[in-house]
Amino acid sequence: MKCPHCLESFHDFYEVIPVGNDASGDWGVISRKCPSCERVVLVLGSGKIGSIGGRHILDYIKDERLIYPRAPSRVPLSKEVPEEFATGYREACIVLADSPKASAALSRRCLQNLLRGNAKVKPSNLANEIQEVIDNGSLPPYIVESINDVRNIGNFAAHPIKSERPGEIVDVEPGEADWNLDVLEALFNFYFVQPAIIKRKREILNLKLKEVDKKGTKRG
Ligand SMILES: [Zn+2]
Numbered sequence: 001m002k003c004p005h006c007l008e009s010f011h012d013f014y015e016v017i018p019v020g021n022d023a024s025g026d027w028g029v030i031s032r033k034c035p036s037c038e039r040v041v042l043v044l045g046s047g048k049i050g051s052i053g054g055r056h057i058l059d060y061i062k063d064e065r066l067i068y069p070r071a072p073s074r075v076p077l078s079k080e081v082p083e084e085f086a087t088g089y090r091e092a093c094i095v096l097a098d099s100p101k102a103s104a105a106l107s108r109r110c111l112q113n114l115l116r117g118n119a120k121v122k123p124s125n126l127a128n129e130i131q132e133v134i135d136n137g138s139l140p141p142y143i144v145e146s147i148n149d150v151r152n153i154g155n156f157a158a159h160p161i162k163s164e165r166p167g168e169i170v171d172v173e174p175g176e177a178d179w180n181l182d183v184l185e186a187l188f189n190f191y192f193v194q195p196a197i198i199k200r201k202r203e204i205l206n207l208k209l210k211e212v213d214k215k216g217t218k219r220g
Helices: 083-095 100-117 126-135 141-153 176-219
Strands: 015-022 025-033 040-052 055-068
Touching (some): 015 055, 025 055, 083 176, 141 176
Antiparallel strands (some): 025 040
C-alpha cells in the first residue's frame, strides 16, 4: 500500500484490533506501520474478524475509512513554504474528501493570500488579482495557464461570489477543488521551493570555489 503520510509504497502487513460488532458485521481498526516514515496508519473497517497464527484479520471488508492520518498527503509539503500559507493548504487537503466545496473555498482563500502576500498584487477581487499576476509577466507560462484555469474551471463568470468572497462555500465544478490544490502546489514550488534549492546549491558552489582558491594560493 501507499503510505498516506509520506506517499512511499510498502509491503502490506497489518494487524486488526476488534472494536465491536453491529448489523454491519465486525468492526476493527486495521493498524499498519510504514517502514519508511515509521508512522502508524489506522483504518476503521467492518467485515468478519478471523485469525491467522494468533493474529486478528478482517475478511470481507465492506466499509473502510482512513482515520489516521485524517487524509492522505497529496505531496510532501516542503518546509520552505511559510506556515501562513502551508496551514491554509493543509486544511484544504484535510477536508477535500468530505467536502470539495469547503476545500475549494479554503484553497481560493489561500491563493488570494499568496497572491497578495507574495506576488504583491493590488487587493481587488480574486479574478482581477489573477489577471494582474498574469499580466505582470512574473510567472512562467505553464503556471499562467494553470492559474487562469482556476477561473475557468471554477466558472467564476457564473459564480462571481468565488471571486468577490473567495472563502465563501459555494458549489464546485467537477475537479475544481483538486485543481486549486494543484495550482497552489505549483505556486509554492515557484515562489519558495525552487529558489531555496538554487540558493543552497550556490552556497555549496561558493564554498567549493573558495576551497579551490585557497589551494591555488598555497601552490602559488
Ligand atoms: Zn510513510
